[in-house]
Amino acid sequence: MGGKGGRITIHEVAAAAAVSISTASKALNDTGRMGSETRERVKRIAAEIGYRPNALARGLLSKRSFTVGLLTNDTYGRFTLPVMAGISDALVDHGVSVFLCAIEDDPALAQIHVDAMLDKQVDGIIATGKRLDRRLPVDLSNLHVPVVYAFTEGTQNSVTFRSDDEQGARLAVEWLVKIGRRRIAHITGPEDFFSVRERAGAYHEVAGHREPVLYGVWSESWGHDAVEQLWKRPGEKPDALFCGNDQIARGAVDALRERGVKVPQDVSVIGFDNWEIVAAQTRPPLTTVDMELKELGRQAGLTVLALAEGRPVEPGVRKLPCRLIVRQSCGSKASTE
Template identity: 65%
Template sequence: MQEEAQGSSMEPVTLRKVAAAAGVSVATASKALNGRGRMTPETRKLIRETADRMGFRPNALAQSLLRKRSFTVGLLTNDTYGRFSLPLMAGISEALVDKGVSVFLCNVEDDPRLAQLHVNAMRDKRVDGIIATGKRIDRRLPIDLSGLGIPVVYAFTEPDPASIAFVADEAGGVRLAIEHFASLGRRRIAHVSGPASFAVVHLRAQAYRETLERLQLAAFEPLLGTWSEAWGHEAVRRLFEGTQKPPDAIFCGNDQIARGVIDALRERSVAVPDEIGVIGFDNWEIMAAQSRPPLTSVDMNLTAIGREAGLALLTLVDGQKAETGIRRLPCRLVVRESCGQTTVKTIEVQSTSG
C-alpha cells in the first residue's frame, strides 16, 4: 500500500525509490530496466514489476542523451484521407510501442515545399528514422529522402532505388479471389477495375487473365473506369448489354466499384450471390460490412505491412544491415455473403519478395 501511495502522489517516483522498494542498488535497478547487466531472471522480473506497480516512468530526455536516440520516428504520407496510412500507422505503432518509440504522422499532400518543411522539422527533432507511405504504390512522395543520414523505409509507395520497401502482393490477392469464385462453381468471371493510369490496374488485370488461363476458364476483357460506385453501375450495364453472355461472377478493383455493381444488379432484379457473385478489393470495413449482402473482399493486410516496416526501421536504427529490395506481403480474402459464402472466414497465402 505504501508503494501505491508513492506512485499516486504528486511527487515523482524516482529510480532510487524503485531500487529501495525492490531491495537492490540503484545501478542494478537501472540495468534491469534498460535490459542490461548480469542478474538472475527473478531479480530482473522483481525490479520491473516493482517499477510498474509504483508507476515509475524513465526520464525520456536522459535516455535519449544516453543512447543518442530520440525514440521517435516520422511517418510521411500524401494520403490525405488516411485510407491507407492510418492502418499502416497502427501496424507501425504496434511494432514500436514495446520499444518505447513514438510515431508522429505528417501529411505532405502532393506539395514539395510542405514535404521539405516536414522533413526539416523531423531532422530538427532528431528522429531516429522515417517511414514513407502514400495513397498508391506507383507514385513517389514529392521529396527525395535519400542522403538524409538517417534510416528510411518505404511502405505502400514507390521506393527510392537501393532501399527497403513493403507492399501488398496484389497479384496474389487476385488469385485468391478468382480461385475462390472457381471453387464455388463460377465459370464466367468478369473483372471491373479502375483507371488505366494506375499500375496496379494492369497488374491485377494480368493476374486475372493468368489465373483464369491456369484454371482453363475464359476471360472477359477487363473493364477499366474510375474508383467509384457510379462506374460499377455503368460496368454492369456494359456487361449486360454486350454481345457476350453475362457473367456469373464479377471481381472488382475496389469496394466502391463492388458496391455500385451490387446496387446495379439489384436494380436489374439479379440476385447476389445466387445468380452472380461479387468480390471487391481493399476490405474497407465501412463499405464491405454495410453492403447488402455483405461484401467479400481482398484485404491488403496494411497493418501487417506497417508492422514489418516498423521492425525493419528498428533494425536499421540499431545499426544492423538489412537486405534492400521490395517485400510483397500476402493479401487475405475476407469471405462474406456476396460470393455465396454464408459465414465470414479468412483465406491467406504466403508472402513473396521482388
C-alpha cells in the first residue's frame, strides 16, 4: 500500500473501505448523497491508513487554495504570535494553512506582501497589529478576498475583533476593591492610546478619583519612575497599583522592593497582558489581565473561513472578554497580616 512515493491514494481508500472510487471521493469531500454511516466510515478508514488529500487537486475542485494570509506590523510578535496560534488552531482541522507576512510600518512593503498573497490566491487575509486604534499602512478595503481584522483598526463595514479593555480593567480594579484595597493608583502607557483611555475610564468608575492616573511609556523603567513619584508625595501612599501592562508592573514591583515595601502585604499589584515571560518571572509572580489573544485569533480564523465559504457574516466590532489571572502579587490584607 502506498502508490508512487509511498503516498496513499484515493484508490486505496476505496479498496480498504469496500466502496467505489466515486463514493470515496464524495465521502471525503462532503459531497453527494450517501448515508452518514458510510461517509464517516470512509473518513475513518482514510485517516487510519494515512490518506492525505492532494491540495492542488482539492483546490482545483473547490476553487480555493486552502491558505490564509496573516498580515502584521507587530514585528516583535508580542501580540501577533498568540493571535496566530489561535488562527492556526481554528483552521488546521479544516485543512487550511496560515502564512505570516511582517510589514513593519512600511506601506511599500505592505503592498508587496498583499500582492504576493493575492498572487498565491489566498482564501482570505487576517490583518493584525500592535494597537487597536491604528490601521495597517495598506488599503485592504477593496480586495476580491475576504479580510478580517484582529487587534487592529478595521475599515468601515469590516469584521473586527478586539479585546474588551474596559471590561478587563474593571475586572482588575474590582478585584483590588474586593480584597480590601482603597487607595488604588493607576500607572499606564501613553494617553493617546485608545486602550489606555478605556482602561483609565473603567479605573475611575470603580476606584473613583482619590488616586491619580500616571501616564507614561510601556516600559519597566516607567513603572519604576512612577512609584518614585508616588512615594515622594506627602500623605498616605497607595495600597494597590493597577498597571497598564506587565512590564510597567514589573518595574513598579522592583521599585517597591527597593523601598522596603512588601508585595502583596503592603501593596497589591496587578498588570495587564498576561505576558508569561514577564508575569511569571516577576517576584512575586504577577496577577494580571489576560486579553485572550489566542481566542481572539481563533474567532478571526473561523470568521475568515466562513466568509471564504460564502457564509453570511455580520460586519462590526466584536469585543471579546478578558480574564483575570490571579498570582501572588495580589493578596488580601486579611490573608497576609
